[in-house]
Structures are given as C-alpha cells and as structure tokens.
Amino acid sequence: QLQLQESGSGLVKPSQTLSLTCAVSGGSISSGGYSWSWIRQPPGKGLEWIGYIYHSGSTYYNPSLKSRVTISVDRSKNQFSLKLSSVTAADTAVYYCARGVWDCSSTSCPQGYYFDYWGQGTLVTVSS
Amino acid sequence: QSVLTQPPSASGTPGQRVTISCSGSSSNIGSNYVYWYQQLPGTAPKLLIYRNNQRPSGVPDRFSGSKSGTSASLAISGLRSEDEADYYCAAWDDSLSGQNVVFGGGTKLTVL
Numbered sequence: 001q002l003q004l005q006e007s008g009s010g011l012v013k014p015s016q017t018l019s020l021t022c023a024v025s026g027g028s029i030s031s032g033g034y035s036w037s038w039i040r041q042p043p044g045k046g047l048e049w050i051g052y053i054y055h056s057g058s059t060y061y062n063p064s065l066k067s068r069v070t071i072s073v074d075r076s077k078n079q080f081s082l083k084l085s086s087v088t089a090a091d092t093a094v095y096y097c098a099r100g101v102w103d104c105s106s107t108s109c110p111q112g113y114y115f116d117y118w119g120q121g122t123l124v125t126v127s128s
Numbered sequence: 129q130s131v132l133t134q135p136p137s138a139s140g141t142p143g144q145r146v147t148i149s150c151s152g153s154s155s156n157i158g159s160n161y162v163y164w165y166q167q168l169p170g171t172a173p174k175l176l177i178y179r180n181n182q183r184p185s186g187v188p189d190r191f192s193g194s195k196s197g198t199s200a201s202l203a204i205s206g207l208r209s210e211d212e213a214d215y216y217c218a219a220w221d222d223s224l225s226g227q228n229v230v231f232g233g234g235t236k237l238t239v240l
Contacts, residue, residue: 046130047165047173047216049229063226096172103161103179103220112161112179112220113229118172 002027004097004119012091012126018084022097022119029078030055035100037115038071038082040093048093052100053080087126094121131156131230132217139238145205148235150217152198156230160220162200164193167214167234176215177202204237212239 008020038050051061053071061069070083097119103112133151140146164177175184177193192203204211217232
C-alpha cells in the first residue's frame with residue numbers, strides 16, 4: 001500500500017521560504033505514468049492545487065503560484081519537495097502531498113487529473 | 129472564490145438521499161471529467177468518484193456521480209452518520225490563463 005508522509009517546518013516567518021518534503025513508501029516514485037503533487041488547504045477553507053513533478057524532474061505549476069513555487073524530486077530517497085518563497089499569512093495552510101493520475105478518454109488526453117493517494121497533511125503557519 | 133461552485137452546506141437524516149451540486153464552465157466541467165473527494169473531519173481528502181461517475185474500489189455504491197453540460201452532482205443514498213464530511217468537486221481546467229486543477233469550495237454535509 002502506497003504511503004506518503006509530509007515533513008518540514010511548521011512555522012515560517014513572513015517573506016521567508018516555506019520548505020516541505022514528501023517521503024513516499026510502499027512504491028517507487030519512479031513508477032511510470034504517475035506524477036507527484038502538492039495541494040494546500042487554508043484553515044476552514046477549500047483545496048488549492050500547487051503543482052506537480054515527474055520522476056524525470058519535469059514540473060508544472062498552478063499559474064497563480066508559479067512565480068513563487070519550486071518542486072523538486074530526489075529519486076535516491078524516493079521523495080519530492082516543495083519550496084514556496086516570499087510567504088505571507090495567506091500561505092498559512094495544511095499542505096498535502098499526493099500522487100497524481102492523468103485521465104484520458106478515447107478522443108482526448110488529458111481529460112482529467114486526479115489524486116488517488118494522499119499524505120496526512122502538515123500545517124504550516126506563517127507568522128513573525 | 130473557487131472556480132467551481134458548490135453549496136456551502138447540505139443536510140439529511142439517516143436513510144435519506146442527498147445530492148450536492150457543482151457548477152463550472154466550458155473550460156472545466158463542460159469539457160473534462162469531474163472528480164469528487166470526501167474529507168472526513170481532521171483527515172486528508174479521499175477520492176470518491178472519478179471520471180464523472182466511476183467509483184474506486186472500496187467506495188460503497190451508495191455514492192454516485194453524474195454530469196450534464198457544465199454541471200455535476202454527487203448523490204448519496206441511504207445516508208449514514210459516517211457520511212458526515214466535507215465534499216469537494218474537482219476538474220481539469222483548460223483556460224486562456226493556463227491549465228490547472230480547479231476545486232469547488234466544498235460542501236459540508238451534516239447528518240441530522
């Protein structure tokens with residue numbers, strides 16, 4: 001059974017860089033066909049997708065966060081990481097890592113993208 | 129403000145059937161699959177429905193999804209107390225501003 005576990009700093013000062021790591025166990029991050037995503041959820045609010053990375057290192061980011069986000073992968077440790085720069089209080093959230101799956105129809109690809117395995121989430125608070 | 133629109137709350141009594149709506153546009157629901165996630169209190173979201181109406185292994189057939197045009201719905205029949213959770217719809221969005229996964233704001237389901 002695939003498991004994902006987030007770790008990193010729970011308190012970050014405004015204007016600094018948030019750093020989190022997601023350790024993958026029970027399967028290889030290099031498994032073909034999957035990508036590895038970060039999603040966040042501000043307290044009491046909805047979900048926001050941050051971006052994904054492939055084991056090859058290829059990335060794609062949410063256009064609204066693209067200028068501040070870097071996602072990287074360490075295949076030797078079977079983990080991937082998130083860095084979010086210039087944080088403000090608005091970046092306070094529970095951050096989840098998840099495995100992403102591309103969905104295709106017989107006529108179009110991609111037709112969707114969904115998350116089938118999630119980490120438990122880690123709360124990051126931005127405060128001085 | 130979420131790209132997909134859901135009612136903030138829904139409720140029902142045990143055994144009832146409840147539906148949750150999700151409204152989008154031609155760039156997301158109108159042209160792509162819809163997914164539903166269930167988030168029990170204090171836990172990570174869990175995939176509930178994929179490809180508009182398919183259930184992953186282990187999801188009871190009390191849960192069903194449908195899509196029509198730029199809207200989708202999640203139906204829960206035979207409501208149970210353990211169904212009390214937040215429910216989110218999601219879709220891939222192909223807009224001029226870029227491709228993106230978009231979510232609804234979530235619907236809090238209360239079992240009375």
